[in-house]
Amino acid sequence: MVQLLFFYFAxxxxxxxxxxxxxxxxxxxxxxxxxxxxxxxxxxxLLNAEFLAAVQVIVYAGAILVLxxxxxxxxxxxxxxxxxxxxxxxxxxxxxxxxxxLITFLRGVFNFTxxxxxxxxxxxxxxxxxxxxMGEAIYTTYxxxxxxxxxxxLVAVIGGLALAKKEDKGA
Amino acid sequence: MELLWILIxxxxxxxxxxxxxxxxxxxxxKVIGHMQVRMGPMRVGWHGVLQPIADGIKAFFKEDIIxxxxxxxxxxxxxxxxxxxxxxxxxxxxxxxxxAIANINIxxxxxxxMSSLASYGVVLAGWSSNSKYSFLGGxxxxxxxxxxxxxxxxxxxxxxxxxxxxxxxxxxxAQMQSSYKIYLIPQIIGFFVFxxxxxxxxxxxxFDLPEAESELVAGYCTEYSGMRFALFFMAExxxxxxxxxxxxxxxxxxxxxxxxxxxxxxxxxxxxAYFFIFLYYWVRATLPRYRxxxxxxxxxxxxxxxxxxNILLTGTIKSLIG
Amino acid sequence: MIPGTYLPTEYLPILIMLLFATGFGVVTLWVGRFxxxxxxxxxxxxxxxxxxxxxxxxxxxxxxxxxxIAILFVVFDVEAIFLYPWxxxxxxxxxxAVVEMFLFIFxxxxxxxxxxxxxxxxxxR
Numbered sequence: 001m002v003q004l005l006f007f008y009f010a011x012x013x014x015x016x017x018x019x020x021x022x023x024x025x026x027x028x029x030x031x032x033x034x035x036x037x038x039x040x041x042x043x044x045x046l047l048n049a050e051f052l053a054a055v056q057v058i059v060y061a062g063a064i065l066v067l068x069x070x071x072x073x074x075x076x077x078x079x080x081x082x083x084x085x086x087x088x089x090x091x092x093x094x095x096x097x098x099x100x101x102l103i104t105f106l107r108g109v110f111n112f113t114x115x116x117x118x119x120x121x122x123x124x125x126x127x128x129x130x131x132x133x134m135g136e137a138i139y140t141t142y143x144x145x146x147x148x149x150x151x152x153x154l155v156a157v158i159g160g161l162a163l164a165k166k167e168d169k170g171a
Numbered sequence: 172m173e174l175l176w177i178l179i180x181x182x183x184x185x186x187x188x189x190x191x192x193x194x195x196x197x198x199x200x201k202v203i204g205h206m207q208v209r210m211g212p213m214r215v216g217w218h219g220v221l222q223p224i225a226d227g228i229k230a231f232f233k234e235d236i237i238x239x240x241x242x243x244x245x246x247x248x249x250x251x252x253x254x255x256x257x258x259x260x261x262x263x264x265x266x267x268x269x270x271a272i273a274n275i276n277i278x279x280x281x282x283x284x285m286s287s288l289a290s291y292g293v294v295l296a297g298w299s300s301n302s303k304y305s306f307l308g309g310x311x312x313x314x315x316x317x318x319x320x321x322x323x324x325x326x327x328x329x330x331x332x333x334x335x336x337x338x339x340x341x342x343x344x345a346q347m348q349s350s351y352k353i354y355l356i357p358q359i360i361g362f363f364v365f366x367x368x369x370x371x372x373x374x375x376x377x378f379d380l381p382e383a384e385s386e387l388v389a390g391y392c393t394e395y396s397g398m399r400f401a402l403f404f405m406a407e408x409x410x411x412x413x414x415x416x417x418x419x420x421x422x423x424x425x426x427x428x429x430x431x432x433x434x435x436x437x438x439x440x441x442x443x444a445y446f447f448i449f450l451y452y453w454v455r456a457t458l459p460r461y462r463x464x465x466x467x468x469x470x471x472x473x474x475x476x477x478x479x480x481n482i483l484l485t486g487t488i489k490s491l492i493g
Numbered sequence: 494m495i496p497g498t499y500l501p502t503e504y505l506p507i508l509i510m511l512l513f514a515t516g517f518g519v520v521t522l523w524v525g526r527f528x529x530x531x532x533x534x535x536x537x538x539x540x541x542x543x544x545x546x547x548x549x550x551x552x553x554x555x556x557x558x559x560x561x562i563a564i565l566f567v568v569f570d571v572e573a574i575f576l577y578p579w580x581x582x583x584x585x586x587x588x589x590a591v592v593e594m595f596l597f598i599f600x601x602x603x604x605x606x607x608x609x610x611x612x613x614x615x616x617x618r
Contacts, residue, residue, distance in 0.1 A: 002500055027245060027298060034252075034291060045501045054280035055574055062287030063570040066317055067563040069294060073310070074560055122499060129276045131337055135578030139590050146575070147593065150600040153568050157604035160564040161611050164557060177506045181513055231521075234530040238539065251518045258514035262507055273506035280577065281507070302541055314559050317566040324573040331580035393541055398525045402518060464615070467562070471614040475569070475605075479598060482576065486583065486591045 002046060009042045026072050030065060037061040048122055051131040180272050181262075188261055192408040193223035199452050206456040233397035238300060241394065245299035250399045253292030253406035260285035260413045265340045267426040267436035278339040279331070282417060283324060286372055289410060290316040293374075293391050296403070300394035308390025311463065312374055318470040319371035319378075325478035326364035329485045330354055330421045343425030353424040360481040362422045364474050366450075369414045371470065373407065376455040378466055415447035416440075565608060572601050 016036040023029045037060045044053035125133045138146050197212065197220070204211025212219030237246060263278040265271035275281060290313045297309015331337060333354060334345035346354055355362055371378040387393070392403050419425060419440060428439030461469070575597065583590040608614055 005500075025242075027242070027295070031245060031248060031295065034288075045504055048499060048501065050275070050277050050501070050504075051280070051578065054277045054284055057284035058280065058287060059567075059570060059574060062284060062320070063317070063567045066290070066294075066313060067560075067567055069291075069313075070560050070563045073298065074557070129336075129338075131277060131578050132581050135582035136585070138575075139579055139582060139586055139593065143593055147596060147600075149575070150572070150597045153572055154600045154604045157565065157568050158607055160568070161561070161608055164561055164564065174505075174509075177509055181506070181510055185513070185517075231525055232529050234532065235525070236533070239535075240539070251515065251522075254518045255511065255514040258517070259507070259510045262510040272510060273503060275503050275507065304541065310559055314562050317570075318562060321566065321569045321573055324570070325576070328573075328576050328580045331577060332583065335581055335584070337577065337581065388541065397529060398522055402522075468614070471565075472609070479602070482580075483595065483598065486594065489584065490588055490591045 006043070006046055009039045009046070012036075012039045013043070027069070030069055030072065033065060033068075034061055037065070048125060049130055051134050177272065180270075184261060184266075184272055185258070188258075188409060188412060189405075191412055192405055193227065195408050195411065195448060196226070196404075197223045198448075199455075202449065202452040203456045206453075227401070230398055230401035235399060236394070236396045238302070238394050240301035242299040242301065245295050246394075249292045249296035249299060250395065250402035250406070251292075252295065253289055254402045254409075256285045256288035256292065257406040257409035257413065261409065263339055264413065264416045265343065265420070265425065266416075266440055268340075270436075271340060274338065274340055277337045279327060279337045279342070279421075282413065283320070286410070286413070287316070287320055289406065292403075292406065296395065297391040300391075302394050304388045304393045305391050308387050308393070312391060315371055315374070315378060315466060315470075318467060319368040319474070322364055322470055322474035322478055323368035323372060325475065325482065326361045326368060327421060328478070328482050329358045329361040332482070332485050332489065333357065339420050339425075343420055343427065346424045347427050352427070353422065355422045358422060358481070358485070360477055360484070362418075364478045364481070365418060365422065367469070367474060369418060369447075370451070370454065371466070373410045373414055373451075375407075375411065375451055377458040377461050379460060411448060411451055412444070415444045415451075418447050419443040565614075568604065569601075572597075 013036055016032050016039070020029045020032050020036065023032065037056060040060075041053040041056045044050070044056055120133050120137070128136075200222075201211040201219075212222040215221040215225045237243065260282050262272040263275060263281050265274070271278075293316075294309040294313040297305040297307070297312070300306070330342065333349065334342040336342060336345065346352065349357075351357060370376075392400055395403060423443045424439075426437060426440040428442075432438040576594075579590065579594055583594065
């Protein structure tokens, strides 16, 4: 049953992903992406990671996709822009690069071995709930990455505003 | 067997919520009518009690106008997104001890996720209608909802800190065991921020700019008619009910009350939820609409700092007292 | 228990609820098709603009402020997400957790102050 559900979610994610890339209308892509994020959340649920499932929907579907939508509205593609490909001559080079990437991924997948089990077994996660397990890990063991994440978010705010907002000259 | 029980629960809750949606519209018109020294609906049935049924039948038989310029697929999907996100948020609400459709550990986050989805329905409705009023309404709504979503999320962090759980039933239990019985008293700042954000999240007066009828006709649903319009309407009222229930659960102690009412375990819950729904009407009859820049300034410059201050205050006090 | 073999059964009602809500919406719209009027004509189907024919395309370029709000929202939303697990475990970890969150919120406030200074929070201007 778990396997069946996994294959359903995984296949839908892959299928929707392909559809999103090939879709001509960017707003339809966004709508399909919304569906895709829900299936991703389903995958997280199968991994007993309920907090991550919720975060997947809140952050990706609720926040990042809204940003995409605003970008789409902002650039306002009334009809599709027919552009020549960015790289005209390097068609073969692109193919080679894509193949190399594929081989790297496949090697990565086949060489994948499970690491040693940590202290959080499924029983323990179920007992103290996933959110608390995450919290305990983040705010004790991984405190430095957490503060670095805070710093990166600060950089993101400043960078985003500096790019999007021009300095008022003379005002 | 398990499945059957779940379905029965869903159908019960769905029916109750739908009846409440219908009569929420009736009481809204009645309450505001009386506040403005009018009678409200009087024609259909005794004092107009059958008015919502008449409205429902009317909406069902109305023509479904789909503008030629509209993006059909998105136009069809938008009201459904609104309805699904509003209705499925009801699934985690515990109406009384041991009664919730789904008792999940991340109930609060689930409601956040669903309420953030509702803004898609609105913004996509605005975009797909291909009309200026709709587009502006949709844009305003999504910018407003995302601004107040942060304030709402942060205002509930204080509750999470006191309760130590995201499970809505556990939050109520933790409240019963706390010294004040309700979190309204220790979390008064959080409660204030939450209530203001609650009005903005559901696009209700004084923050109903997405459908400000004096400037945007009907905002994002200008081009919608008949049943599709009714779906938006239902979604809005279900959203109000969900937010009221959330306020009851997180700040007013859920189903607990000063004494047990025999036979009606949900008595206190419903009573408190009705208070919030009444508050929606009261505010609508009392306050004028905000200007958009005032709305944004309130969200970003007042509510978010207040909510952050509340978190730091709660953290400091609780770690000092222990 | 072995990872990946355990089914999160407590989420089954949520799944059913999602399907139920979708079904309700689709069925009411679909059934209504057989009952409602359908008399379209060209004038009825153009976008509403107070009775005039629509002037200028409706999906105009709008203010960049909406975009700024969305950027700020993404960042602040992620910060809020970090607060949720912290709120559940901070009393277990003790004073150290409060101090580290003070530091995190301080970083957040620096970004917030920058946004305020840059007038990204003002709607007018």
